[in-house]
Amino acid sequence: MESVILHVDMNNFFASVSCRSHPELRNKPVAICGDTEKRHGIVLAKNSLAKMRGIKTGATVGEATLLCPDLCILPPAPDEYLSVSRKARQIYNDYTSQVESFGIDECWLDVSASLRLFGDGVAIANEIRRRIREELGVTASVGVSYNKVFAKMGSDYKKPDATTLITEENYRELLWPLPVSDLLFVGRATREKLHLFGIDTVGALARSDLRQLVSLLGKSGAELWQLANGLDRSPVCSNESIPQIKSIGNSTTAPRDLFEAEDVFITMRVLAESVALRLRTEQLCGCTVQIELRNKYLHTCSRQCPLSVPTNLSEEILGAAFELYQQAVPDLRGIPLRSVAVRVTNLVSEDAPAQLSLDFDSERHERQQTIERTVDTLRARFGAFSVRRAHLYTDPELSGFTPKAESLIHPTDAPK
Secondary structure, eight states, X not given: OOXXXXXXXXXXXXHHHHHHTOGGGTTSOEEEEOOGGGTOOBEEEXXXXXXXXXXXXXXXXXXXHHHOTTXXXXXXXXXXXXXXXXXXXXXXXXXXXOEEESSTTEEEEEOGGGHHHHOSHHHHHHHHHHHIIIIISOOEEEEEESSHHHHHHXXXXXXXXXXXXXXXXXXXXXXXXXXXXXXTTOOXXXXXXXXXXXXXXXXXXXXXXXXXXXXXXXXXXXXXXXXXXXXXXXXXXXXXXXXXXXXXXXXXXEEEEEOSHXXXXXXXXXXXHHHHXXXXXXXXXXXXXXXXXXXXXXXXXXEEEEEEEEEOOHXXXXXXXXXXXXXXXXXXXXXXXXXXXXXXEEEEETTSOOXXXXXXXXXXXXXXXHHHHHHHHHHHHHOTTSSOOGGGGGOHHHHOOXXXXXXXXXXXXXOO
């Protein structure tokens, strides 16, 4: 039996949820923005009216208000976002146990086994849209198709509050004329590579020579060709499966521009301690460290490196992160940094056996593990600032923040 898969995407989720508490703003341009006093003043999300006025995610509050003087600005409400997301999940569970999250506001549903109970895929999609609108006070667009990728493209095809059916008979007509960047997993770099070969639409990608794509993009070239031709057969995960944490990280926008390496080191120290604590809480270790550096002009530089041994210790994460920063210094061209991120990926259980390198100091590693777990216990009991490294007191302005409290949830940072 052919699968019937839905992709539900709640429209302008963050702005829509925030506007539920401010009904007077429903017909006005609204943006969710960070705290300008903490230099976090950028647009995190916006509603459709703000988008029509040219407001873009990532723009500064100043740029946004210049484009739209009557823009209504609201602060983020993460607890409310999580609450609405969980309630939406409860609605989905009424129709199927096979529900897979794709971020806080999107889910795939495999309703193949539910058709006799609730009708065809379009009927189920329309019922879910109605319930989300009436019970949660927001709207959703739903794509209905025979695979996950086309269902996702269907939910993007028509917004807001719409259902789009993508079938084996109509996908060429509906999806092939779309920009190739509309295909899942085609990012900016891939789009630019494809453009060099005259591949600018989903259809052009689907009709391309497979060997040429593999030569251009490697294994991902073949995968994208399959997606464009409707050959995706990836399953929808069920509720009973444990969501895999793919990465754990924290970032911060510094209270002032970071000119010196010492400033970056202090900031990374706080971030690394937070990341290490979250890894230990989840009983995980990471095999790769990533950093992301954003300068005052909002240009981003990213680096990553493998670790010789999986770790959840802040000292080892910090050492790798700061070494990556030092390697990136020539590319930064002396432009001061505005924000810093530290992330650990390729996660494994902390009980998983690891092949140790010849220069690995096991005694030092175990000693550091004892120290950091003892500090975890003290901070859990007496607060995040009860035990601090003396080095951080050299610059309280840079070190006086708790990343866990300031961070928004990232789809790959935590289980849904």
